[in-house]
Amino acid sequence: MGKQNTRLVANVDFPPYVIDCFGSNHFVCAGGGGPAKTGIPNVIETIEIVQCDRNVLDAATLERSMTDDYPESEHEAIMNGAVTTWKPRDRSAFFAAGMNNKCYVFEVFKEPQKTARLVGSFKSEDDNQYQTAVTWSYDNTLIVTAGSSGKISVWKYPEMKLKHTIQAHKNDIECLTACPVASEVVSCSRDGSLKQIDLDKGLILNDLFWTSDEEKQKAYKCRTCAYGIVNNDRKRIRLYSLQVPKVMKTKKKPPIFIVMWNNKLLPERKALLHKHDNPSCIAISSCGNFLGIGSLEGNVSLYVSFSLRCIKRVVGIHDNFITNLCFAPVSFVDNKGTLMHSRVFSDYEALLLSISIDKTVQMIGVEERQTLSVMTSLLLCVMVLCLVGLGIGIGSVL
Numbered sequence: 001m002g003k004q005n006t007r008l009v010a011n012v013d014f015p016p017y018v019i020d021c022f023g024s025n026h027f028v029c030a031g032g033g034g035p036a037k038t039g040i041p042n043v044i045e046t047i048e049i050v051q052c053d054r055n056v057l058d059a060a061t062l063e064r065s066m067t068d069d070y071p072e073s074e075h076e077a078i079m080n081g082a083v084t085t086w087k088p089r090d091r092s093a094f095f096a097a098g099m100n101n102k103c104y105v106f107e108v109f110k111e112p113q114k115t116a117r118l119v120g121s122f123k124s125e126d127d128n129q130y131q132t133a134v135t136w137s138y139d140n141t142l143i144v145t146a147g148s149s150g151k152i153s154v155w156k157y158p159e160m161k162l163k164h165t166i167q168a169h170k171n172d173i174e175c176l177t178a179c180p181v182a183s184e185v186v187s188c189s190r191d192g193s194l195k196q197i198d199l200d201k202g203l204i205l206n207d208l209f210w211t212s213d214e215e216k217q218k219a220y221k222c223r224t225c226a227y228g229i230v231n232n233d234r235k236r237i238r239l240y241s242l243q244v245p246k247v248m249k250t251k252k253k254p255p256i257f258i259v260m261w262n263n264k265l266l267p268e269r270k271a272l273l274h275k276h277d278n279p280s281c282i283a284i285s286s287c288g289n290f291l292g293i294g295s296l297e298g299n300v301s302l303y304v305s306f307s308l309r310c311i312k313r314v315v316g317i318h319d320n321f322i323t324n325l326c327f328a329p330v331s332f333v334d335n336k337g338t339l340m341h342s343r344v345f346s347d348y349e350a351l352l353l354s355i356s357i358d359k360t361v362q363m364i365g366v367e368e369r370q371t372l373s374v375m376t377s378l379l380l381c382v383m384v385l386c387l388v389g390l391g392i393g394i395g396s397v398l
Helices: 214-219 374-397
Strands: 006-011 016-022 026-032 042-053 056-066 080-083 092-099 102-109 117-123 131-136 142-147 151-156 161-167 173-178 184-189 194-198 203-207 220-230 233-245 257-261 267-272 279-284 290-295 300-304 309-314 322-327 331-333 339-341 348-356 360-367
Touching: 006 042, 006 056, 016 080, 016 092, 016 348, 026 080, 026 092, 026 348, 042 102, 056 102, 056 360, 092 131, 092 142, 102 131, 102 142, 131 173, 142 173, 151 173, 184 220, 214 220, 220 279, 233 279, 279 322, 290 322, 290 348, 300 348, 300 360, 309 360
Parallel strands: 016 322, 080 131, 173 220
Antiparallel strands: 006 360, 016 026, 026 042, 042 056, 080 092, 092 102, 102 117, 131 142, 142 151, 151 161, 173 184, 184 194, 194 203, 220 233, 233 257, 257 267, 279 290, 290 300, 300 309, 322 348, 331 339, 348 360
16 A cells, blocks of 8 residues: 555654643654664654645654753763643643653643753662553553563552552563553563553553463563543543464564454454564554554554554555554544544544654554535435436326
8 A cells, every 4th residue: 555645744753652642633752762872863753644635744843952961961872751641621741751770750732832841750770670551540640660570560649659559560561551530550461471560450461462372372471552532432442462473583484463352351352464564663543443554664554443454554654663543533433432633633544653763763654534414415316216206107108
């Protein structure tokens, strides 16, 4: 598939590793070159996307904050991060960012000319370890960090005090995803395990197995995973994971699976990822209807979440591997449970932003399908029936 409905959002002067949405059309993009004196900065940028005309979107950098300006950051790059769940009346959001073995919390703003404000920080891993993932609980009261030690740490917010430490895995934790309706996360590790964690009790609830085939279970590991709701219904949730072979160096490349898990975290449906893609990240839209998958080859694929059917695959949208993905909130459910539609993204069913170490931010869109109103459909039916009746009448006369 080609590059239809794709657009370059921004060229940045640093390798970005994190992109996340806050507000209706604002995004945090962060990364950097780390402590090496190469001239590559460590940065948090706030990007705003606006509608210029029908099907025409434009992007602007509202603010740029150099994390090197904060002595506490020790000139480290932001390698992982997450933004708090946004509420419609909020003018700012809080961004938890992983730098080496510490977690920093910044307040980021929707208004231009407001730099990211450092709220606080804490040491999330030991000196010889590093933080690999971070997320927020669904109600923004907990920060959950994971690291190369295989431990998951739960921190109270805004106190930033340690609540629980769980030795969940034997190896690096590659991904954390928070349940959108409960104080739970699912984590996956290089050791091949996938686990459900209770944040309130600090306990491992379940080991998750994507197949009943023991040999296949041992041969595969979860690369990444993401929680999401189902069709804007917050009472229904699904988990999606990407299962990749532990050993890829074979003459015939083994298949890679996309797995959909039901609300009891039992595997419900599986599909094959494109044979030329090695996945690096996954994202799910705010409505829960679309999945985005980025690859090490620089390709991005969009899937319908409930059927796991690929509807768009953009080859070579990036020149290097994709580090992160984020959907724009085309539709979302507000605090009162009302379904809202974005004015900025009203021409799209889905809009996905992708970043890569090629220092670009790209945008892939799925346009809104044109539908007929009920009244128009009825009028067309009446016209067809009249034409059919007229044709029968003329035929009988002849």
